Amino acid sequence: MEPQATDTTGHEHQLSGDWTIAGVVTQVDALSSSLEKLSAAQNKRLHVNCAQIRCIDMSGIQLLHVWLQCARLRGISTELVNLPETMQQLIQRLGLNEAFTDNYHDAT
Amino acid sequence: MTIDLSQFYQVFFDESSEHLAEMERIFLAIDPANPDDEDLNAVFRAAHSIKGGAGTFGFPDMAVVTHTLETLLDKVRHHELALTPEMVDIFLQAGDAISMQLAGHRDGSRVDQQVVERVCERLQAIAANSTAPSAAAPMQAATPAPAEPPPETSPITTYRIVFTPPADLYNRMVRMEPIFDELKTMGEFTVTGRIETQQEFDGYDPTRCRMAWEMTLTTERTVEDIREVFMFVADEEELFIEKQSPEARHTAAPPPQPSDSAAGNGSVMGRRMYDRNEAAPGAYGRRAGETAEASSIRVGVAKVDQLINQMGELVITQAMLAQCAQQLDPVQHEHLHRALSLLERNTRDLQESVMSIRMMPINFIFSRFPRLVHDLAEKLGKQVELKLVGETTELDKGLVEKLADPLTHLVRNSLDHGIESPEVRIAAGKSPQGTITLKAAQQGGRVVVEVADDGAGLNRERILAKAAQNGLPVSDSMSDEEVWQLIFAPGFSTAEQVTDVSGRGVGMDVVLRNVHAMGGRVNLFSSPGTGSRVVISLPLTLAILDGLSVRVGSETFIMPLNSIIESLQPLPSDLNEVGRKNTTVHVRGEYIPLMRLDDIFSIAGAARRPEEAVVMLVDAEGERVALLVDELLGQHQVVIKSIETNYRKVDGTAGATILGNGQVALILDAVDMVRLWRTH
Numbered sequence: 098m099e100p101q102a103t104d105t106t107g108h109e110h111q112l113s114g115d116w117t118i119a120g121v122v123t124q125v126d127a128l129s130s131s132l133e134k135l136s137a138a139q140n141k142r143l144h145v146n147c148a149q150i151r152c153i154d155m156s157g158i159q160l161l162h163v164w165l166q167c168a169r170l171r172g173i174s175t176e177l178v179n180l181p182e183t184m185q186q187l188i189q190r191l192g193l194n195e196a197f198t199d200n201y202h203d204a205t
Numbered sequence: 206m207t208i209d210l211s212q213f214y215q216v217f218f219d220e221s222s223e224h225l226a227e228m229e230r231i232f233l234a235i236d237p238a239n240p241d242d243e244d245l246n247a248v249f250r251a252a253h254s255i256k257g258g259a260g261t262f263g264f265p266d267m268a269v270v271t272h273t274l275e276t277l278l279d280k281v282r283h284h285e286l287a288l289t290p291e292m293v294d295i296f297l298q299a300g301d302a303i304s305m306q307l308a309g310h311r312d313g314s315r316v317d318q319q320v321v322e323r324v325c326e327r328l329q330a331i332a333a334n335s336t337a338p339s340a341a342a343p344m345q346a347a348t349p350a351p352a353e354p355p356p357e358t359s360p361i362t363t364y365r366i367v368f369t370p371p372a373d374l375y376n377r378m379v380r381m382e383p384i385f386d387e388l389k390t391m392g393e394f395t396v397t398g399r400i401e402t403q404q405e406f407d408g409y410d411p412t413r414c415r416m417a418w419e420m421t422l423t424t425e426r427t428v429e430d431i432r433e434v435f436m437f438v439a440d441e442e443e444l445f446i447e448k449q450s451p452e453a454r455h456t457a458a459p460p461p462q463p464s465d466s467a468a469g470n471g472s473v474m475g476r477r478m479y480d481r482n483e484a485a486p487g488a489y490g491r492r493a494g495e496t497a498e499a500s501s502i503r504v505g506v507a508k509v510d511q512l513i514n515q516m517g518e519l520v521i522t523q524a525m526l527a528q529c530a531q532q533l534d535p536v537q538h539e540h541l542h543r544a545l546s547l548l549e550r551n552t553r554d555l556q557e558s559v560m561s562i563r564m565m566p567i568n569f570i571f572s573r574f575p576r577l578v579h580d581l582a583e584k585l586g587k588q589v590e591l592k593l594v595g596e597t598t599e600l601d602k603g604l605v606e607k608l609a610d611p612l613t614h615l616v617r618n619s620l621d622h623g624i625e626s627p628e629v630r631i632a633a634g635k636s637p638q639g640t641i642t643l644k645a646a647q648q649g650g651r652v653v654v655e656v657a658d659d660g661a662g663l664n665r666e667r668i669l670a671k672a673a674q675n676g677l678p679v680s681d682s683m684s685d686e687e688v689w690q691l692i693f694a695p696g697f698s699t700a701e702q703v704t705d706v707s708g709r710g711v712g713m714d715v716v717l718r719n720v721h722a723m724g725g726r727v728n729l730f731s732s733p734g735t736g737s738r739v740v741i742s743l744p745l746t747l748a749i750l751d752g753l754s755v756r757v758g759s760e761t762f763i764m765p766l767n768s769i770i771e772s773l774q775p776l777p778s779d780l781n782e783v784g785r786k787n788t789t790v791h792v793r794g795e796y797i798p799l800m801r802l803d804d805i806f807s808i809a810g811a812a813r814r815p816e817e818a819v820v821m822l823v824d825a826e827g828e829r830v831a832l833l834v835d836e837l838l839g840q841h842q843v844v845i846k847s848i849e850t851n852y853r854k855v856d857g858t859a860g861a862t863i864l865g866n867g868q869v870a871l872i873l874d875a876v877d878m879v880r881l882w883r884t885h
Binding site: 118121122124125128129132154155156157159160162163164166167170187190191192193195196 | 374375378380381382385395397398399400404405406407409411412414415420
């Protein structure tokens, strides 16, 4: 069974599944509802665990960035953790380290 | 963590095959001494497209060969390297090598690495011998290698590059990483991506690209070189490149803003810079003068066949309704009759549109022959000009594919056995250059394809001798036509005839069998010293035809409309008995033999006296015969159903159909019926 796209437990938010152009559309609804829950929650610091992201491409990176940005606008401070090696490389190859500086400490 | 590209492989294979065919067509027609710039640009674009696709889809072996080829073609198109006939030959060989690699990836067929390496060596040798500095790419490269340095050393320049992609970038499956990697190989490179700020997440469309990139590249390369790297992904206005003085860095140009300009645009994967404007000359590899109407979509043949089958069922249903309505009073049911007549017209229009999907120009096969003739003529030391006539003639796709092998065999035969060597031709008072003509034309409901040569023609004595030697029944009194038919006999080919060109184990008997299997016929005409002509006649389509239903006794038959000349009821004075069995009908000064369908198909209860029945004059490929039927029933559009699939071939027929009342009727084949009647 395909794992849930997002899953919030305490201070950690888990991302998983297909984050390529073939799968990003299916991620949006789950991300949207989790954003509402996070806005309502007391805890405003969140680790976003990327370990379960099965595959990701430019569109997935863009979606993730926009989601993190929207979370920030709602007062939630996020930090990306456990990025798969290929995801790290993709961010770097696309010149997006700067764009993720606030959320991903290894970015710079 | 990469996109599964395998779903797009077939598109890449199809596109690459088209590009390779286009390259071959241009190379075969090109005049090396005075090449057309448009042609050179077209072959370059073709090679570039294949290279790009191969890189994107992970076929590095193809990317390496095409890169080497593309590098040379680029020099040629910029007139830095003069084109020679030898180079054209090597470019053709390179095309073959790429085709082989393509087939390897597509079908898993064996790729002869030695051939590939030899071609690469030859391409590199041309590059090394050219006046420009080294051109060849490293053979071991796993991805498209960097382009070669320009012929003259340029000063090192820092460029600021801003790429603002269209919103449909992701849907086009474009990946930017390889682009940036390639730029990195060109000099000192930095890239910074920006993602458009978003306030709201609800309703966010993640498939639209909202990124933009700003890059700096310090390199010896030119702006054109940089633009070429983006050729696969960027349109002119999406790419901004400016030279920067060191102090001016980061100050002059607009910051990159993700673009939404292409929002809503339908797009095709892998579309290139020059392909963005569909109507532009050269878009999608179209040549100047070709218009956007040529653009197409790819649909699986199975889907089209399913559509045609369903169309056939609809035609039958419509016929059933029409038949039912015939029993209803036309005044009382006026609206129904009007609606049914509209249904008939719409069904016919729809049927024509659907059938046209399967039709394709015969050029699909003809286009392979320039190369075949070029190579074989060279191998045999003959001078041959190939003339193609009627390449746009359309034929059912199934027939086009099946026609390829018989035509190839006939062209090989013409080259090997028909056209004489230049010395022999000169001695015979002919031009040293022979001509092979491939001609296609639509004649009524059939397509006629001819392979003609102006060679020596068939040798009657030799054929008779060989036939006798092979145990075939022959006599000196046989007519020329009968003698020519002997070469279609199984086993006619002899060791003496077999060469590595045409004696490949496929004889004329196989040609005949293949053509018969398509519902076609083969005729051979030859004249000593002036050449031979093989004429293949094929049905236009295999699915639906317009026919006239006729009754003979209690049976109903369909005669294709295009075979019928006229129908008449003869007067007793028009009928003449010839011998005990045969009758002729006198029609406007012509005596036409009468065929009785009840005799041919052993039908009881049919009318025997022609003056009490109907005589239908039909055209059996140039021969007029009269067919005796009891009654003409009506004109129909009928769906051809194969009898052979479920039963066996029935002589004198071209299949069967289901009539509106559910009854099965045989579709008559005039030519085959004449043959049957003669043997009766």
